[in-house]
Amino acid sequence: MTDTLAEDAAAIVRRFLETGAPAYPGPSPTPSPTPSPSPPPVIQVVETVLNVSYDLSAAQAEIVLNSTEAVTAEVVDIVAMVRESIAKTLGINLTQVVIKAVYARVNGVDQLIAGNWNSLRHLLRRMALEELPVPARRLSDTLPTLHGAAGELSHYGKPRPITLAEAERMMAQGSVLSYHYDARRSLQGGAAGNFVLNAINIDLSVVQFVELPVEPFNPPPATNTTSNGTNTTSPSPLPKPSLIPINTTLLTKVLNATTINNTVTIVRNITSPSPPPPRLLFKNVTGIMADGVFTKGLEPVNTSGAAPAVIWRQDAAFDNWRRPRNRANLVHDKQLPCTASALGTCTTCPRAWQATSDSTSATILFREPMQLDLITIKQLQNPGVLTVQLLPWPAMPIPGLNATVKTGNLGKPLWSVTSDGTQCGGTLSIQLGARAGTALAVPKRGSQSLIPRKLRSTTVGGVVISVKAQPKDCSVAPGCTFVESVLFDGRILYPNA
Numbered sequence: 272m273t274d275t276l277a278e279d280a281a282a283i284v285r286r287f288l289e290t291g292a293p294a295y296p297g298p299s300p301t302p303s304p305t306p307s308p309s310p311p312p313v314i315q316v317v318e319t320v321l322n323v324s325y326d327l328s329a330a331q332a333e334i335v336l337n338s339t340e341a342v343t344a345e346v347v348d349i350v351a352m353v354r355e356s357i358a359k360t361l362g363i364n365l366t367q368v369v370i371k372a373v374y375a376r377v378n379g380v381d382q383l384i385a386g387n388w389n390s391l392r393h394l395l396r397r398m399a400l401e402e403l404p405v406p407a408r409r410l411s412d413t414l415p416t417l418h419g420a421a422g423e424l425s426h427y428g429k430p431r432p433i434t435l436a437e438a439e440r441m442m443a444q445g446s447v448l449s450y451h452y453d454a455r456r457s458l459q460g461g462a463a464g465n466f467v468l469n470a471i472n473i474d475l476s477v478v479q480f481v482e483l484p485v486e487p488f489n490p491p492p493a494t495n496t497t498s499n500g501t502n503t504t505s506p507s508p509l510p511k512p513s514l515i516p517i518n519t520t521l522l523t524k525v526l527n528a529t530t531i532n533n534t535v536t537i538v539r540n541i542t543s544p545s546p547p548p549p550r551l552l553f554k555n556v557t558g559i560m561a562d563g564v565f566t567k568g569l570e571p572v573n574t575s576g577a578a579p580a581v582i583w584r585q586d587a588a589f590d591n592w593r594r595p596r597n598r599a600n601l602v603h604d605k606q607l608p609c610t611a612s613a614l615g616t617c618t619t620c621p622r623a624w625q626a627t628s629d630s631t632s633a634t635i636l637f638r639e640p641m642q643l644d645l646i647t648i649k650q651l652q653n654p655g656v657l658t659v660q661l662l663p664w665p666a667m668p669i670p671g672l673n674a675t676v677k678t679g680n681l682g683k684p685l686w687s688v689t690s691d692g693t694q695c696g697g698t699l700s701i702q703l704g705a706r707a708g709t710a711l712a713v714p715k716r717g718s719q720s721l722i723p724r725k726l727r728s729t730t731v732g733g734v735v736i737s738v739k740a741q742p743k744d745c746s747v748a749p750g751c752t753f754v755e756s757v758l759f760d761g762r763i764l765y766p767n768a
Contacts, residue, residue, distance in 0.1 A: 315481045318537040319517050320371075323353055323473040326529040328376075334468040342466050346375055353473055353526055360525050361477065361515050369476045376470040481514050483540070552713040554766040558647075558758045560584075560604045561635035561734065563667075568630060569597055581667050583638060595621035598633040601757050609651060609755050617652040617695035623755040626655075628741045635757060636733040640664040640719055642708045643731055643761040646685070646701040651753040654693035655739035659686035659701060664722060666732035674720040681731060682706065691739070709762050719765045730764060 327333045336342050350373055358365045375382050519531040563583040571578070571592045582592045584602050593599040600606065601624050609620035619625070624633055641664075648656055663677035686701050693699045708729025717723040722730050738752045745751035 314540070315483050315514075316537075316539045317479045317481065317514060319477045319479075320534045320536070321475055321477065321517075321519070321522075322530075322532045322534055323475065323526060323528050324530045324532070325349070325471040326469075327471070328469045329529065336466045336468060339466065342375070342377055342468060345468060346373060346471060349471055350473055353528075354475070356526055357475075357477065357522065360522060361517065363477070363479065363515065367478050369478060371474040371476060373471070373473050375468060375472070378467050379469060477517060479514060550715070551766055552715065552717075553642075553762045553764050555762045557760045560756070560758060561602050562638035563636040564598050564602055565634055565636075566592060569599060570594060581636060583670070585638070596623065596625035596753075598624045598630075598635070600624055601633060601635050601754065612651075612696050614696050615694045617750070619652055619750070619753050620755060623651055623753045625745065626738045626741050626752040626754070627745065628743050631739070631741055632735055632737040633754070634662075634733060634735045636662075636666055637664070637731060638669055639766060640722060640764040641731045641759065641761055642711075642726070642729050642764060643703050643759055644707045644709055645703065645760040646734065647756075647758045647760075648693075648699040648701075648736065649755045649758075650691075650693055650695065650697065650699065651755050652695055653749045653752045654695060654697070654699070655691045655752045656686070656693070656699055656736060656754075657688055657691060657739055658684045658735075658737045660684045660735040660737075661706075661731050662733035662735065663727070664730040664732035669719075672720055677732065682728070703761075707761070713764060717765060719767075722764065726764065 334345060336345060350370060354368045354370060355365065358368050517533065519533050522528070523531045562585070563581045566578050566580065566582050569582075569592050571588075572594070573591050574588060579586075582589055582599065584604065589599070589603075593603055600622050603622075606622050609622055610618070612618045626633075643661075646659065648659075650656065661681040663679065663681045665672065665674050665676055668676055685703065685706065686699075691699065706729060708726060711726060711729070713726070714723045717726070734757070736754070736757065738754075741751045
């Protein structure tokens with residue numbers, strides 16, 4: 272059995288657990304304030320390889336047929352009966368009985384049964400392989416086969432069976448699918464064109480998946496006080512896994528077979544991967560900064576090469592672009608706050624953004640899609656925020672995200688006044704109200720690169736803050752506008768972490 276089986280079994284096990292199949296829980300532990308996480312379940316994959324043989328000649332039960340199609344049809348019926356009877360006798364799903372190969376002795380010659388297209392399609396249909404889940408179907412392709420090329424003698428002295436996957440590939444190539452041990456002759460009829468079916472051999476595997484009990488974390492064993500005052504510890508044995516034994520003697524009688532040989536039993540333990548945590552559709556945030564600013568107009572230090580259009584806070588070179596009083600301070604969430612002053616007392620701060628006569632707006636960008644409830648702008652001197660405009664998502668190319676940049680604005684300005692009445696040291700609070708969108712349900716099918724249509728009109732990629740005209744000389748009262756911070760309440764859509 273190849274390593275592919277482990278991957279296939281893990282996929283089956285995942286569905287096995289999701290569909291509420293019987294589990295094997297440990298004893299109920301006493302409630303603990305800090306329980307340890309349960310270890311992932313271990314699944315034991317048990318493959319029992321069987322060879323079912325019908326020696327019709329020895330039983331004087333040879334079947335005389337008049338064509339190769341009739342031979343194949345007869346074999347198909349027997350294979351279907353064997354498969355269905357094994358599944359019913361063992362009480363397992365039909366897909367757990369995987370046919371590896373079928374061959375027959377016709378007119379005294381060992382023949383590999385594959386048949387023509389119609390008969391093989393009938394075989395596939397009768398064996399329900401077309402309905403098998405992908406892991407089980409792949410399992411039939413990956414189980415061990417006899418050595419040698421198709422039609423060659425194996426070390427058992429029989430022609431190597433071809434797998435169903437090989438047969439399908441050969442059909443797609445238009446090959447003839449009737450093989451026998453010397454790979455030279457087709458099925459030959461006997462006297463008067465009769466075909467005498469002397470024997471049938473079926474290689475198959477019975478695959479079982481068993482969840483093994485895992486020793487759970489248990490607090491110290493509970494003690495019970497008996498009538499004589501002694502303490503006894505309650506035992507907590509682990510339940511045993513349920514593996515259906517395969518009794519070949521019983522199966523031989525049920526199938527009326529000549530022999531059933533258990534050639535090998537393969538056991539593997541596979542640790543089922545812990546289920547991934549539920550996908551987070553959104554994350555509520557309060558008082559966060561944006562993530563990036565345009566580099567145009569900034570004066571970097573210690574940089575070389577072409578300047579990026581946007582510098583993000585997460586970039587290694589971010590500190591080279593952040594200088595006293597430039598707009599990169601509006602997205603630097605690790606800096607010290609400016610010195611607090613009484614409301615109405617104007618002050619400046621190098622860790623804030625200072626507007627100038629030739630720079631009266633600052634664009635700050637989000638690296639993840641946002642829906643906003645509240646924007647809070649703190650101003651230290653000469654307050655003068657006149658407009659606040661939202662930008663659509665994404666407003667600029669986002670590193671690692673394959674999404675089309677949206678140009679223009681997201682609706683009309685969110686804030687538009689001719690005069691800002693905020694006091695020095697005070698905050699301008701802008702509620703988004705009906706434009707927030709945070710009450711909308713977030714569909715599971717969306718992502719940061721493909722925001723669902725109903726959320727696009729409220730999903731923000733950035734904000735443009737514009738202030739009033741500034742004096743040429745910022746040292747002359749009332750000075751230039753200083754904005755210490757722009758903070759946001761709302762939620763991140765389809766957050767990365």
